[in-house]
Amino acid sequence: MMQNRVLVLDSRRQPLMPCHPARARALLKEGRAAVFRSFPFTIILLERASGDVQPVRVKCDPGSKTTGMALVAEFARRGPTVVWAAELTHRGEAIRSALRQRAMHRRSRRNRKTRYRAPRFDNRKRSEGWLPPSLRHRVDTVMSWVGRLRRLAPVTSISQELVRFDTQKMQNxxxxxxxxxxxxxxxxxxxxxxxxxxxxxxxxxxxxxxxxxxxxxxxxxxxxxxxxxxxxxxxxxxxxxxxxxxxxxxxxxxxxxxxxxxxxxxxxxxxAAAINSTRWALCEQLKATSLPVETGSGGRTKYNRSQQGYSKAHWIDAACVGHSGSAVWLDAGMRPLLMEATGHGELQRARVDKHGFPLAHKRGGKSFRDFRTGDLVRCRKPGLPDFLGRVAIRFRPSFVVSGSDRKIEVHPKHLVVVQKADGYAYA
Ligand SMILES: [Zn+2]
CATH class of the missing domain: 3.40.1800 (His-Me finger endonuclease fold)
Incomplete structure (x- = not known):
């Protein structure tokens, strides 16, 4: 079974071609490379300051809940081949409900004061191309991942599924x-x-x-x-x-x-029914990267996928987007990197009850020394097997670490940061 390739940077932090995990392990073992980032797994070569690169295409199929992404090496031996894939889960619904709750608190606060004050929120003008925050978030997270992948791989072109169907292809x-x-x-x-x-x-x-x-x-x-x-x-x-x-x-x-x-x-x-404002906003931003952007329809994606006999998955759809998706080699058993947008916590300084009255003020901050709430850490507490988890900063010099199957209090001296909190959870 093919695995996601390891992303590689040269010693000047310029992206090289992604390499096989076995090769990355050998380089790390020989001390010729170091881990640059754990998710997505990226190594940095310590001795080489340059290398040959071939064009890599980043492809995405934006969805309302999940966006599939794939990196395709265009001149691989077998022809265009998926070398890295991911599925990005958005948090649109969480944003909507947080904003709705904020609006509710503000409304109740206005009404609680003795005299009426008209709501101010609808006095604002919306700029052209305004999107609701939950939709804006989808565009922003996809763009931030495209930017990240461009820094970690030699990306030369982009493909995006833009519309559900193409009336030109149907010849009206x-x-x-x-x-x-x-x-x-x-x-x-x-x-x-x-x-x-x-x-x-x-x-x-x-x-x-x-x-x-x-x-x-x-x-x-x-x-x-x-x-x-x-x-x-x-x-x-x-x-x-x-x-x-x-x-x-x-x-x-x-x-x-x-x-x-x-x-x-x-x-x-x-x-207009085929046009989705989020996808168009994303397309505009992708074009602004000055890389060539290929767009395709949902009909084309499904046609490409079924012609090549691939099963349905977000990352496979991403690989099959557009004309370039008509011949793309992939291993359907490959496990994509699962990324979930988790946000950066809240700014609210007071816990409130259902009426919006403060219950207790939060003490302290989100960071302590080198740690920050949300950091991915390796826990090395004596008497326990090592495990990976997310850290939550608590007041006493002991943090709560939540792993996949446990949640324990640990002193920071037993913790090593694997990856700084970046607003995503990985699996
Ligand atoms: Zn029926």
Whole structure:
């Protein structure tokens, strides 16, 4: 099974080609390299001040909960090969709820004072391209990882999935009536288009999260066309029940549903539906890096993935993004680095009850000597096996270290910092 390659820097901290973990182990053992960063694992060569590099492409598939990322060495022996992959979990929902709670506290504080003061928050002007903080966070975290990867690997180009479907690839079938063919790139774009148009559910029974089949509203056997305006999505049961009957026949007892489906089928989906403001904001920022940015559609990603027989995973989708994803070598068993955005703690200095009244003021800070709350540390307490955990600074000279299966109090003298807190948890 292939593992994530180890990222390599030369002695001037310029990125070299990622190397095999066995090679990195040998270099570390011989004392010719040192660990530069634990997550993602990066070594720095102590003797070499330069080296040959080949183009590496960073590819990303931005999602609302998880973003897949992959580094592809474009001129590897076998052809473009995934050498490093990661899945970044965002914390959009946590940001939303924290802001909602803050707004609630402010509102109750305003009302608690004797005279009314109008809320101030909606006096502010929003700049062009403003995104809600939870969405801004997705763009920011992806950009910070692209920046980090550019410092750790010789990245020369970027690929991003930008839209769900590409109407150009579909050749605008609502207008020209190009035939829909399953299994082709156009077919995949049509499928993504239909998913968007019909709200990702069965048109007849509204079943969600089930495999959906493409259904001809007027059956082909009765002269119905393959135009997209004659296609809808149905679950397997409904598709079977309908068979090759006409929709008017099938929905004879449900005139409202029939009217709704016929009306919806006729209305073409506006291009805007394919456009996701977060992805466009990300694309703008990626273009600002001055590296060439390739964009692809979700239909293209799925087509590339299924043509090459790869299973579904965020990092595999990332590797299959765009034209460059049509031929990419990867080991589907490879384990990506799992990164979860955890934030940098809170600034609130007082614990409050549900009404916003202070319960207790927090004492002390988040740091003590070389330690900071959130640092990843190795615990070497005598009598205990070594383990990795996150440190939380407490008042007494003893910290709480939480590992994967234990949470103990430890004196800092038994702790070694492995990686400084950077707002992410790794697995
Ligand atoms: Zn159904």
């Amino acid at each position: 079938p609502e207008i020209t009536g190009v035939e829909y063919q399953q299994g082709t790139l156009a077919g995949y774009e049509v499928r993504e288009y239909l998913l968007e148009k019909w709200g990702r559910k069965c048109a007849y029974c509204e079943a969600k999260d089930v495999p959906l089949e493409i259904d001809h509203i007027h059956p082909r056997s009765r002269g119905g066309s393959d135009r997209v305006s004659n296609l809808t999505l149905a679950c397997h049961a409904c598709n079977q029940a309908k068979g090759n009957r006409d929709i008017r026949e099938f929905l004879a007892n449900r005139p409202e549903r029939l009217a709704a489906i016929l009306a919806r089928a006729k209305t073409p989906l506006r291009d």
